[in-house]
Amino acid sequence: CSSAYGGSTPSTPYTTDKEGRGPTWAMSLFEDNAEYAYGFLLGHEAVQQELAARVEGLAEAGALARDVADGYLASMHDFEASDAASDAVVAAVEALVGGRVVADVADGGRQDAAPTVFEDALYILKNKEYLAKKSFWAFGGDGWAYDIGYGGLDHVLAQGKDINVLVMDTEVYSNTGGQSSKATTTGAVAKFAAAGKDVKKKDLGLMAVSYGYVYVAQIALGYDQNQALAAIREAESYPGPSMIIAYCPCIEHGPKIGMGKSQEEIKRAVEAGYWHCWRYDPRRKDAGENPFTLDSKPPTGDIREFMGSEGRFASLALAYPERAERLYAKAAKDAAERYETYKKLAGV
DSSP: OHHHHHTOTTOOSOOOOTTSOOOOOOOOOGGGHHHHHHHHHHHHHHHHHHHHHHHHHHHHTTSSOHHHHHHHHHHTTOTTTHHHHHHHHHHHHHHHHHTTOTTSOOTTSOTTHHHHHHHHHHHHHHTGGGSSOOOOEEEEEHIIIIIITHHHHHHHHTTOOSOEEEEEEOSSBTTTTOBOOTTOOTTOOBBTBTTOOOSOOOOHHHHHHTTSSSEEEEEOTTTOHHHHHHHHHHHHHSSSOEEEEEEOOOGGGOBTTOGGGHHHHHHHHHHTTSSOOEEEOTHHHHTTSOSEEEOSOOOOSOHHHHHHTBHHHHHHHHHOHHHHHHHHHHHHHHHHHHHHHHHHHHTO
8 A cells, every 4th residue: 555655646645845855756566665765775875976076076176175075075974964065065066167167276286177177066966966865765564574575675674774664564465455464463364364364473573673783663653653753763863774663554454443543543552462662773782771672561451352343353253253262362472472572672
């Protein structure tokens, strides 16, 4: 669904700010989400590195003020500071070209500096949109991240590059008909799991944590908006790979309170201990702190009651009552074990 609604021509969910800046969105295939975004990142890096070389060349030739060049080179990888530094470079280069001062290279510059400087200046202006640091996000559902695209996702996270991933976890292949995925929970009914899935959900988050250098978080917007926003900001600021997994109710869940109250359903899921919120920030290790933070409070709700309030679980009891009872108990046990694992990691 995220792929479909992300590019539902002729409408678009994206816009620009007052300066005319905004996101560039594209997709290739459902399964190559991470690799495609990674390609955007590598392409931008290649052009930006060439721009840095041209900026340095202009400074060496005396055609660009040293402080302007140094200001840019020092901040080109800083998401906040690179905007102003990039604007300063563009303004200086525009003045350079517009004033035709290229021929008046400072004393001590290269003998062939004038034509080279002019070429460098034109290159910078032509590619000025690549000067400032960009934010790269790959986003999609659990069918992609847990299953069909997991190999690519894992490979991209393992590269150590500054790329961000958002997984909207509906615990089922939503856009292709509601098939079971590795994110589907024990006892849930879905296509290819008509009698209820009988194995536990894959812990994608902890698998990424095992690398040690990937920022990872699980969020639930309806439960704690502050925690969700903190995770997104931390992921954005982390100078390496990051992944956020967000719990997302889906029409395939069949919530009895209706999809119009999905935020309330999210809150119920966390309070029942069905979903857990946490963050793993590798930077905390450098400060001598525990990198794992458990943000979910101890469950106060009844997980069996929560499961019974959704059609994907309740339908199993109607068709296979004995099997349903066994799988419900296993699902509750799986959730409790997962929470205990998170508590140990958090040291609580």
